[in-house]
Amino acid sequence: MDESLLAPLPPFSLLKREQIRAILDHAVSRRADVGITVFNEGDAAERFFLLLDGTIRVAKVTPDGEQVTSLHIPAGQLFGIAPALGRDAYPASAISASEVLFLSWPVSLWHSFIADYPGFATETYKTVGERVAEMNTRIMEMSTQHVEQRIARALLRLVKQSGKRTDEGIEISFPITRQDVSEMTGTTLHTVSRLLSAWEKDGLVSSKRKKIVVCDAHRLVVLGGA
Amino acid sequence: MDESLLAPLPPFSLLKREQIRAILDHAVSRRADVGITVFNEGDAAERFFLLLDGTIRVAKVTPDGEQVTSLHIPAGQLFGIAPALGRDAYPASAISASEVLFLSWPVSLWHSFIADYPGFATETYKTVGERVAEMNTRIMEMSTQHVEQRIARALLRLVKQSGKRTDEGIEISFPITRQDVSEMTGTTLHTVSRLLSAWEKDGLVSSKRKKIVVCDAHRLVVLGGA
DNA sequence: CGGCAGTTTGATCCCGGTCAAAATATGTGG
DNA sequence: CCACATATTTTGACCGGGATCAAACTGCCG
Numbered sequence: 001m002d003e004s005l006l007a008p009l010p011p012f013s014l015l016k017r018e019q020i021r022a023i024l025d026h027a028v029s030r031r032a033d034v035g036i037t038v039f040n041e042g043d044a045a046e047r048f049f050l051l052l053d054g055t056i057r058v059a060k061v062t063p064d065g066e067q068v069t070s071l072h073i074p075a076g077q078l079f080g081i082a083p084a085l086g087r088d089a090y091p092a093s094a095i096s097a098s099e100v101l102f103l104s105w106p107v108s109l110w111h112s113f114i115a116d117y118p119g120f121a122t123e124t125y126k127t128v129g130e131r132v133a134e135m136n137t138r139i140m141e142m143s144t145q146h147v148e149q150r151i152a153r154a155l156l157r158l159v160k161q162s163g164k165r166t167d168e169g170i171e172i173s174f175p176i177t178r179q180d181v182s183e184m185t186g187t188t189l190h191t192v193s194r195l196l197s198a199w200e201k202d203g204l205v206s207s208k209r210k211k212i213v214v215c216d217a218h219r220l221v222v223l224g225g226a
Numbered sequence: 227m228d229e230s231l232l233a234p235l236p237p238f239s240l241l242k243r244e245q246i247r248a249i250l251d252h253a254v255s256r257r258a259d260v261g262i263t264v265f266n267e268g269d270a271a272e273r274f275f276l277l278l279d280g281t282i283r284v285a286k287v288t289p290d291g292e293q294v295t296s297l298h299i300p301a302g303q304l305f306g307i308a309p310a311l312g313r314d315a316y317p318a319s320a321i322s323a324s325e326v327l328f329l330s331w332p333v334s335l336w337h338s339f340i341a342d343y344p345g346f347a348t349e350t351y352k353t354v355g356e357r358v359a360e361m362n363t364r365i366m367e368m369s370t371q372h373v374e375q376r377i378a379r380a381l382l383r384l385v386k387q388s389g390k391r392t393d394e395g396i397e398i399s400f401p402i403t404r405q406d407v408s409e410m411t412g413t414t415l416h417t418v419s420r421l422l423s424a425w426e427k428d429g430l431v432s433s434k435r436k437k438i439v440v441c442d443a444h445r446l447v448v449l450g451g452a
Numbered sequence: 453c454g455g456c457a458g459t460t461t462g463a464t465c466c467c468g469g470t471c472a473a474a475a476t477a478t479g480t481g482g
Numbered sequence: 483c484c485a486c487a488t489a490t491t492t493t494g495a496c497c498g499g500g501a502t503c504a505a506a507c508t509g510c511c512g
Contacts (some may be wrong), residue, residue: 067371125351132317419492423493
């Protein structure tokens with residue numbers, strides 16, 4: 001495990017090489033296939049995590065078994081940072097949305113990280129702030145917008161966060177089903193399917209099984225409502 | 227301004243009397259009538275606040291002027307804590323939902339508060355954590371539940387947070403209109419009105435103009451879905 | 453080639469939004 | 483204290499977006 005992996009990431013950007021080395025020496029690394037649950041909502045928050053590669057889906061399950069995806073976490077970000085918010089249980093589950101590679105540390109180290117490494121706290125809370133802002137926006141969207149606009153925005157968010165340029169357009173870099181999109185937007189896979197079909201006919205997107213490519217982001221933005 | 231006002235509040239509970247005195251000496255206090263905007267979404271985050279009395283409504287406005295209420299803040303809590311999350315602008319507006327009394331400090335003091343007063347940071351981030359959890363729940367509700375359940379839960383949340391026992395039941399302690407409830411639940415005042423009328427007929431609630439009393443919380447919980 | 457996971461498409465229904473209007477409080481100035 | 487203006491609430495009629503139900507279709511993997 002090389003220090004240069006962590007050096008460019010926000011939480012560690014202000015640290016010296018030997019500090020990063022010390023942090024790495026305490027880390028446990030793990031790889032997981034797509035669809036693996038890293039931790040479950042309600043579990044005792046015993047570790048916190050850093051995603052090195054892949055995408056993590058943060059979801060809650062309703063009493064009657066329906067999934068609701070509240071957030072996607074791209075490579076390079078911390079996740080499962082319950083201890084930073086004074087919680088002793090994870091408020092949601094973390095599931096790999098692709099093959100993933102991540103590090104983790106016991107929460108007992110959290111306070112020493114904060115104390116010993118300047119900038120670590122600041123940078124961490126900045127990502128918390130971004131996620132709060134994103135959740136706030138989601139709440140606003142769900143309250144006021146129609147399904148079509150919500151799906152358009154959801155795709156744009158994914159594309160911005162983890163899109164890969166291809167010759168057709170920008171592709172979402174992890175496998176994603178209609179069902180997944182419906183869980184992000186509070187609809188049904190049927191509605192998502194109908195909409196994507198229509199958009200494909202218009203040349204807005206192009207999708208295969210578990211794959212979505214946004215061809216005309218600009219028109220999608222318009223659909224989502226300036 | 228007396229130190230004993232702050233002593234029992236979470237962010238200050240671990241501090242010594244003279245520390246609280248020092249904090250108070252830097253504070254500006256202000257009173258405001260109902261409906262006053264304390265700060266606006268997008269404003270430069272120059273101060274952070276502590277609500278001493280009353281209730282604050284946190285809201286965003288959609289591009290086309292519709293309001294969405296994302297949170298209610300009860301007396302005793304910090305608000306406008308953008309600096310804690312590394313933001314330089316407020317992500318939402320704060321409007322008084324009743325007559326309010328609050329203190330505020332310039333953000334420049336934030337870091338010294340954190341550095342000088344043990345427990346202040348921890349307690350602050352704990353409330354952030356609670357709000358994140360609440361927003362998460364809101365997102366889940368909006369995704370999966372029907373209007374009736376959402377309104378039931380919204381009322382229960384308000385009643386839990388700032389309910390006052392009366393002989394009829396538990397009363398929401400600040401003036402609240404059908405419109406307000408609709409902005410919390412992403413519906414229309416018409417639907418809220420119809421529902422409250424029906425519930426009143428069933429003896430679940432009792433409401434006057436700008437006033438809602440929950441008479442049978444238990445049955446409301448059932449309506450909201452275990 | 454059979455079977456499963458994911459997708460598409462059609463038909464139908466109903467919750468809750470929208471439009472419209474009246475009824476009821478509250479406040480204000482004369 | 484009354485008359486009028488304004489804010490809030492109530493109620494009815496109607497309609498449409500999107501959920502639900504149902505069934506067929508299309509890769510893809512063993």
